[in-house]
Amino acid sequence: MRIAIRADGGSKIGMGHIMRTLVLAKELAKTNDVFYVCKDDAEFAGGIEKVQQEGFNVVRIKADNANEETLNVEADILITDSYNIDEEYFNLTKDYFTKTVYVDDLNCRNYKVDVLINQNIGAEKWEYSTSEQCKKLLGTQYILLREEFRQEEPILIKEESKNVLITMGGADPLEATNKLLDMIKGLDFTFHIVIGKNFRNKEVFKSMENTSENLIFYYDPVMIDVMLKCDMAIAACGSTIYELSALGIPTLGVIVADNQEKIAEIGNQEHILINLGHINNLSKELLLSSVENLSKYETRKIIQSNQLKKINKNGVLNIVREIQS
Numbered sequence: 001m002r003i004a005i006r007a008d009g010g011s012k013i014g015m016g017h018i019m020r021t022l023v024l025a026k027e028l029a030k031t032n033d034v035f036y037v038c039k040d041d042a043e044f045a046g047g048i049e050k051v052q053q054e055g056f057n058v059v060r061i062k063a064d065n066a067n068e069e070t071l072n073v074e075a076d077i078l079i080t081d082s083y084n085i086d087e088e089y090f091n092l093t094k095d096y097f098t099k100t101v102y103v104d105d106l107n108c109r110n111y112k113v114d115v116l117i118n119q120n121i122g123a124e125k126w127e128y129s130t131s132e133q134c135k136k137l138l139g140t141q142y143i144l145l146r147e148e149f150r151q152e153e154p155i156l157i158k159e160e161s162k163n164v165l166i167t168m169g170g171a172d173p174l175e176a177t178n179k180l181l182d183m184i185k186g187l188d189f190t191f192h193i194v195i196g197k198n199f200r201n202k203e204v205f206k207s208m209e210n211t212s213e214n215l216i217f218y219y220d221p222v223m224i225d226v227m228l229k230c231d232m233a234i235a236a237c238g239s240t241i242y243e244l245s246a247l248g249i250p251t252l253g254v255i256v257a258d259n260q261e262k263i264a265e266i267g268n269q270e271h272i273l274i275n276l277g278h279i280n281n282l283s284k285e286l287l288l289s290s291v292e293n294l295s296k297y298e299t300r301k302i303i304q305s306n307q308l309k310k311i312n313k314n315g316v317l318n319i320v321r322e323i324q325s
Contacts, residue, residue: 001077005081006080010171014172020103022056036058037059050197080100105120121266124138143313144239149243166194168254179279189295232294236257246311248308251272251303252294272307276290
């Protein structure tokens with residue numbers, strides 16, 4: 001089959017849509033012709049570059065006419081992961097492509113698609129507006145984990161936690177990393193700080209490299225390599241939460257986008273993370289007390305146990321099986 005994936009990523013919207021669809025794209029490409037459809041605009045250059053680096057062709061469409069131009073794409077199946085669409089988009093694409101798939105987080109529309117995917121914790125309890133024929137793949141049985149995270153064993157929870165990961169996504173448009181670094185000064189931990197490829201003002205972090213011995217910066221690294229060095233994490237509540245959970249790394253979750261609110265809320269209820277709330281409302285006092293709480297051995301053991309129970313490492317294979325059928 002010929003499968004088109006409609007998604008964008010870049011410095012303003014982050015790389016979440018691109019990164020999670022790449023997990024699906026790589027599995028589907030083993031038996032299908034898979035390519036991307038992306039907006040041809042400087043704002044989304046980072047997403048296009050990443051897709052091409054991973055070996056996929058890109059059909060470029062005009063940003064101001066994206067929905068209509070998608071209909072000119074030749075494919076049997078269209079998979080869409082984007083917030084910048086409406087119900088008209090679903091109506092048009094449903095009639096044009098043999099099958100349509102949508103990757104969702106928000107549950108805010110009528111979804112006229114053949115397959116609806118929401119990998120997020122608690123999504124199986126949501127009431128979606130779809131046709132009876134729509135196949136709904138909801139919850140952590142359908143987590144889109146990269147292959148290296150599916151294969152790696154969980155970390156060992158140590159009596160003492162010394163190494164803390166800080167990762168705010170591939171772009172960090174709210175500059176949450178800077179805000180966290182201002183708050184953690186003086187803490188007796190080694191902080192491993194991930195600076196994504198689409199961060200702005202990277203020179204700010206370059207200037208910090210020699211100012212403190214307990215700050216280690218990684219620029220667009222292999223994420224799993226950095227994660228495995230750490231005992232706990234402070235992370236944005238996007239797909240990275242599931243990668244950390246698959247590795248059993250206890251995490252303080254920070255909200256940096258609207259679509260992360262339910263992940264943070266339900267993840268906290270299910271005890272796979274500790275929710276710190278939105279970065280713009282986070283106080284230094286709450287962050288420091290939460291780091292101290294998470295550094296306790298028993299707290300980390302409990303969280304890891306819940307993480308490993310909730311996350312299905314082979315979720316992408318479950319999705320591929322449904323799409324193929």
